[in-house]
Amino acid sequence: xxxxxxxxxxxxxxxxxxxxxxxxxxxxxxxxxxxxxxxxxxxxxxxxxxxxxxxxxxxxxxxxxxxxxxxxxxxxxxxxxxxxxxxxxxxxxxxxxxxxxxxxxxxxxxxxxxxxxxxxxxxxxxxxxxxxxxxxxxxxxxxxxxxxxxxxxxxxxxxxxxxxxxxxxxxxxxxxxxxxxxxxxxxxxxxxxxxxxxxxxxxxxxxxxxxxxxxxxxxxxxxxxxxxxxxxxxxxxxxxxxxxxxxxxxxxxxxxxxxxxxxxxxxxxxxxxxxxxxxxxxxxxxxxxxxxxxxxxxxxxxxxxxxxxxxxxxxxxxxxxxxxxxxxxxxxxxxxxxxxxxxxxxxxxxxxxxxxxxxxxxxxxxxxxxxxxxxxxxxxxxxxxxxxxxxxxxxxxxxxx
Numbered sequence: 138x139x140x141x142x143x144x145x146x147x148x149x150x151x152x153x154x155x156x157x158x159x160x161x162x163x164x165x166x167x168x169x170x171x172x173x174x175x176x177x178x179x180x181x182x183x184x185x186x187x188x189x190x191x192x193x194x195x196x197x198x199x200x201x202x203x204x205x206x207x208x209x210x211x212x213x214x215x216x217x218x219x220x221x222x223x224x225x226x227x228x229x230x231x232x233x234x235x236x237x238x239x240x241x242x243x244x245x246x247x248x249x250x251x252x253x254x255x256x257x258x259x260x261x262x263x264x265x266x267x268x269x270x271x272x273x274x275x276x277x278x279x280x281x282x283x284x285x286x287x288x289x290x291x292x293x294x295x296x297x298x299x300x301x302x303x304x305x306x307x308x309x310x311x312x313x314x315x316x317x318x319x320x321x322x323x324x325x326x327x328x329x330x331x332x333x334x335x336x337x338x339x340x341x342x343x344x345x346x347x348x349x350x351x352x353x354x355x356x357x358x359x360x361x362x363x364x365x366x367x368x369x370x371x372x373x374x375x376x377x378x379x380x381x382x383x384x385x386x387x388x389x390x391x392x393x394x395x396x397x398x399x400x401x402x403x404x405x406x407x408x409x410x411x412x413x414x415x416x417x418x419x420x421x422x423x424x425x426x427x428x429x430x431x432x433x434x435x436x437x438x439x440x441x442x443x444x445x446x447x448x449x450x451x452x453x454x455x456x457x458x459x460x461x462x463x464x465x466x467x468x469x470x471x472x473x474x475x476x477x478x479x480x481x482x483x484x485x486x487x488x489x490x491x492x493x494x495x496x497x498x499x500x501x502x503x504x505x506x507x508x509x510x511x512x513x514x515x516x517x518x519x520x521x522x523x524x525x526x527x528x529x530x531x532x533x534x535x536x537x538x
Contacts, residue, residue, distance in 0.1 A: 144225075146232075146538060148181060151303070152284025158224040165289055172197055172482075173216050175290055180217075180233060181250065182243030182299075189360060193240065196295075214240065251304060256280045259310055275314045282307050282420045284337060289352065303435040315347045327417070329350035339371060342381060349387045357489070361391035364500065369422070377490030385424050412445065418479035420472070426486035430496060431532070438536035445505040445533050447495040449512065459525060467525040474516045496534070505531045 147157040154165035154174060165174050179196055180188065194206045197213065218229025232243050258278035265271040275356050286300040312335055318327050331348035338344065345368040352360040365388040369380050380388075400475065421429070430446070437444050437451065451467050453459045459467065475493055484496040497505045509529040516527060 143349070145249050147248045148176070148248060149283070150181075150250060150252045151255065151282055152288065154178065154287055154289065156221070156224060158228070161224045163220060163223045168218075169220060170216065171289070172213060173220060175293065176213055176297075177217050177220070178287055178290060180242050180296075181248075184248070185242065187236050187239035187241040189239050210472055249330065251283075252286060253279050254416050254478050255303070256306070259306055262310070262313075267417065272314065272317045273529065275310055275317075276312060276359050279314065279333075282292075284339070305339070308341065315344075319347065319350070324351040324354045329354070340375065342368065342372065342384060346384055346387060348385070348389070353387060354393055358391040358395045361388065362395070364393075373487075374492075379423055417476040417481065418438070418483040418485045420476055420494070421484065421486050423486045423488050426484060426488070426494060426496070429484050430435060431498065433498065434534060434536050437534055442499060443501045443533070445502060445531055447496045447497060447502055447505055447509050447529055447531045448492055449495065449527060449529045450492045451527055453524055459491075463524050467520075467523055468521070469491075470520055471516055471527070474519060478512050502531060502533065526535075 144159055149155045149157075154167060176197060178195070179193070190207065190210060193210055197210070198206065218233060221229035221232055230237065232246060234243050255278050258274050258281070262271050262278065263275035265274060272403055282303075286303045287293075287296050290296050291300055311330070314330065315327060318330070327347055328351045331344050331351070334341070334344050335348070342538055345364060349361045349364050350363065352358075363386065364378065368384065372378050372380060433444055436442070449471070451459070451464065453463075453473060468491065472485075472487070472491065474494065479485065479495065479497075479525075482498055486494055488494045497508060500508065506529075509531060513527045513529065516523070
């Protein structure tokens with residue numbers, strides 16, 4: 138034990154919970170009680186002061202309490218110390234000591250906690266006037282951030298504000314680092330950094346934009362397309378929103394340059410053709426619907442042909458909101474009904490979490506309304522027990538002058 142006290146106890150709390158001393162390690166992936174790890178985490182975070190029994194009663198059992206809290210707490214500390222003995226015989230009693238009616242962490246044993254080192258590096262980087270030295274410190278800090286603070290204990294009320302603080306600190310640091318790397322054209326570093334950041338914060342569109350620009354600069358057009366599609370699906374599925382114009386512009390740039398060398402017209406036709414025999418309307422993303430709409434508006438300005446657009450919306454009965462599960466099921470079913478009841482020349486796209494937009498070429502207002510009524514009736518016949526009610530509006534396409 139004396140030799141171990143001369144070494145540094147390394148503690149990871151970002152992205153997981155583990156303690157490493159010399160060549161031994163214990164982690165929260167071990168099959169032990171959640172309360173054991175909760176008590177250990179609390180003692181580490183409060184290691185600069187003694188912790189009273191009443192405070193620990195509240196931590197472990199809350200307002201419900203327990204039959205014999207003093208003995209229950211002794212039992213819990215026995216289990217914590219037994220677990221810590223996995224770092225070396227006697228480690229548990231060496232690290233956690235009893236002081237009167239309180240418990241305390243032994244401050245004589247040197248400890249290095251990743252979350253504290255992370256915060257120290259962030260503060261040092263922010264105060265560093267030299268840009269290169271600042272970037273070095275930021276990158277060192279980001280290596281430490283393997284995920285959010287104590288993720289397996291994230292529902293605990295005392296952990297939530299700390300987790301939020303460190304998560305936001307990580308995002309602020311990320312937004313400082315990425316422009317610096319971009320100025321130095323360190324595209325591979327940007328890709329690696331963004332790939333890790335997306336695991337921590339999967340809904341930050343700005344991070345995806347940095348990632349796609351770096352992939353594009355590296356000539357990885359297919360990666361840009363996959364990144365955009367993944368981001369687009371996440372944003373739509375969780376928030377019902379479309380990617381921003383800047384994201385779509387990067388995506389279109391990648392799509393324009395996806396062929397690395399000159400190709401002949403025959404190969405391009407093969408790429409453009411729809412696979413197999415396709416029936417019903419053309420289903421596309423809203424971004425592409427806009428392009429088709431704009432092309433059709435130009436054509437109508439020349440030909441004067443009748444083209445109408447329709448919006449079909451799904452709401453709960455009596456205009457009550459649908460649960461997310463019911464809405465997702467309804468929209469999947471409605472998509473099949475719409476595509477199957479339209480012509481091959483018609484175009485349809487989902488434009489919000491609860492709406493589809495249709496383009497109906499060579500259809501006047503009355504015919505367009507009849508088409509929408511047919512879709513509503515077909516949906517009611519196929520899904521008579523659906524909690525959704527459908528409504529629609531029809532307007533003419535306005536030609537571009």
